[in-house]
Amino acid sequence: MTQITLENLGKNFGSFTALAGMNLTIADGEFVALLGPSGCGKSTTMNMVAGMLQPSTGSISFDGRDMGNVPMARRGVGFVFQNYAIFTHMTVRENLAYGPKAQGMGSAEVTKRVEEIASLLQLGSMLDRRSGGLSVNILQRLAIGRSAIVEPAIFLLDEPLSNVDAAFRAVMRTELKQLQRQFKQTMVYVTHDQLEAMTMADRIAVMDHGKLLQVGTPLEVYNNPADTFVARFIGSPGMNLIDGEISKSDKTTMVDLKQFGSFGPVPDAVLGKLKSSDGKVIFGFRPEMVELDSNGSLKMPVNFVERIGARTLLHLGDPDDSIKITVSNHEPVPKQGEVAQFTIPPQAARYFDPQTGNVLRGEA
Ligand code: ATP
Numbered sequence: 360m361t362q363i364t365l366e367n368l369g370k371n372f373g374s375f376t377a378l379a380g381m382n383l384t385i386a387d388g389e390f391v392a393l394l395g396p397s398g399c400g401k402s403t404t405m406n407m408v409a410g411m412l413q414p415s416t417g418s419i420s421f422d423g424r425d426m427g428n429v430p431m432a433r434r435g436v437g438f439v440f441q442n443y444a445i446f447t448h449m450t451v452r453e454n455l456a457y458g459p460k461a462q463g464m465g466s467a468e469v470t471k472r473v474e475e476i477a478s479l480l481q482l483g484s485m486l487d488r489r490s491g492g493l494s495v496n497i498l499q500r501l502a503i504g505r506s507a508i509v510e511p512a513i514f515l516l517d518e519p520l521s522n523v524d525a526a527f528r529a530v531m532r533t534e535l536k537q538l539q540r541q542f543k544q545t546m547v548y549v550t551h552d553q554l555e556a557m558t559m560a561d562r563i564a565v566m567d568h569g570k571l572l573q574v575g576t577p578l579e580v581y582n583n584p585a586d587t588f589v590a591r592f593i594g595s596p597g598m599n600l601i602d603g604e605i606s607k608s609d610k611t612t613m614v615d616l617k618q619f620g621s622f623g624p625v626p627d628a629v630l631g632k633l634k635s636s637d638g639k640v641i642f643g644f645r646p647e648m649v650e651l652d653s654n655g656s657l658k659m660p661v662n663f664v665e666r667i668g669a670r671t672l673l674h675l676g677d678p679d680d681s682i683k684i685t686v687s688n689h690e691p692v693p694k695q696g697e698v699a700q701f702t703i704p705p706q707a708a709r710y711f712d713p714q715t716g717n718v719l720r721g722e723a
Contacts, residue, residue: 361435361512361545362387363408367417370403377403378569381417390539390546392556395566396592401549404566405517408547410434421513437511437544439503441518447491451482454490454501458509476508479538496527500534507538514544520555532558553593557581565589587716590643590709596672596683598643598709605630605638614642614710619676620657622708629710632719640719643709646672649684651693655702661693675699 368381378400385391393401406412408419410431419426426434445454455473464472477483480500485493490501499519507514516535520528536559539546550556556563557577564574565588573585584590590598603614605625612630613623622642633640647670649657659675659682666672667685671692674681684701686692693699710719 361421362423363513363545363547364420364423365404365408365417366420368404368407368414368419369416370400370407370412371415376569378407379416381571383564383571383574385545385547387422388543388545390536390548390559390561392548392550392560392563393566394550394553394556394563394592396551399566400569401551401566402517405438405515405547405549408513409436409438409515435512437506437509437514439506439514439516439519441521445490445498445501445505448489450487450489451477451493451501452486455482455486455504455508458505462509472508476504479541480504480534496523499523500531503531503535503538507542507544510542511544514539514542514546515549516546517549518551519548520550521552528555535559554595557593563593565592567592583718584643584709585718587641587643587711590711590718594645596646598645599682599684600711601642601682602713603640603642605633605640614640616642616657619659619682620655622656622703625710626705626720629720632712634712635714639713641711641713641716643711644703644707646683647685648703648707649686649701650703651686651690651699652702653700655700657702658698658700660698661695664692664695673699 363385365381365383368378370378381404393404395401403412407414410426410429452473455476456469459469459472477486480503482500482504490498499522503519520531523531532555548560560577562574562576563580565572565580567588573580573589580589580593584593584598587600590600601616601619603616606613606615611624613621614625615621661673661675662678662681663674664671669688670685671688673684673686673693675684676682711717712719
């Protein structure tokens with residue numbers, strides 16, 4: 360249970376900058392996900408927090424204490440990697456008991472903890488099985504148990520679920536969250552899977568190309584992405600982004616979306632933030648925010664209809680760069696080749712600067 364503070368943290372490998380100017384405070388007991396595509400610097404950040412890698416710039420402190428000269432073994436950090444690290448010649452029980460025993464814990468306490476963690480991670484029925492013969496799913500669960508059992512103040516998990524199958528991943532998301540609730544550790548979780556971050560984290564730190572782009576609760580980053588990268592990366596499918604141009608008339612100001620129609624009025628707050636004089640903006644909206652409406656000001660041809668259960672996902676416009684909308688199956692759904700006409704509520708519209716990609720307005 361420790362607060363982690365990263366100040367201007369950076370890492371260079373030769374002339375390559377893997378991480379630059381990262382500022383982030385992770386509160387005591389908070390679950391923060393570092394989320395971003397492969398190569399954005401997530402693992403580099405984690406390895407520096409763990410003490411496996413020296414920062415090139417900036418500092419890391421735990422509860423205000425600088426970690427610069429503190430070796431990994433003395434940081435009170437538990438680490439779980441993508442590839443489980445367990446002793447295959449030992450039983451599940453022996454693997455779980457290994458850490459507490461190495462710390463000199465009494466055998467009654469070790470037994471109690473092993474049973475507690477085994478029950479939490481549903482390993483109770485296999486405590487006396489040799490680990491060597493267990494499935495990848497169970498081995499990763501065991502690896503998590505082995506790190507969690509010593510109750511580290513900080514628990515770092517680097518893509519722990521990327522090798523397990525999809526059904527098991529969904530189960531593990533819940534178990535990990537329960538584990539953290541029970542032990543109240545500060546948890547940092549690296550993932551490239553936005554769904555994992557959205558479902559588990561208290562806050563998500565979205566990264567790209569060695570930079571921290573936005574930090575917020577799952578709903579904050581979902582509803583109010585700071586830029587076009589976050590808008591696209593969060594959500595499945597991500598936010599739709601269309602090139603537009605501000606068009607003013609005597610009565611109102613709209614965003615002209617060419618063949619797709621127009622939308623407006625554009626709020627004054629957006630117009631006030633518009634820096635470029637050419638009036639170009641990127642217009643954004645989430646796929647699920649549309650309402651099919653024969654009087655709607657937006658329309659696009661349907662090029663693909665994807666049934667996804669309770670709702671239908673329509674791919675609209677250019678097949679190579681399509682706009683996606685989800686609609687209810689309770690109303691007639693336009694077919695392939697037909698035109699979908701729709702509207703979105705004004706509060707669901709987002710506007711971004713085409714040059715910087717930064718949001719021009721954010722709504723709660
Ligand atoms: P992934 O999930 O693919 O590991 P990541 O976001 O965790 O992605 P990092 O592993 O932190 O990314 O790597 C960030 C960048 O730094 C990548 O371009 C990677 O190739 C580079 N990098 C990482 N470690 C080294 C190293 N030891 N030497 C040189 N470059 C490195």
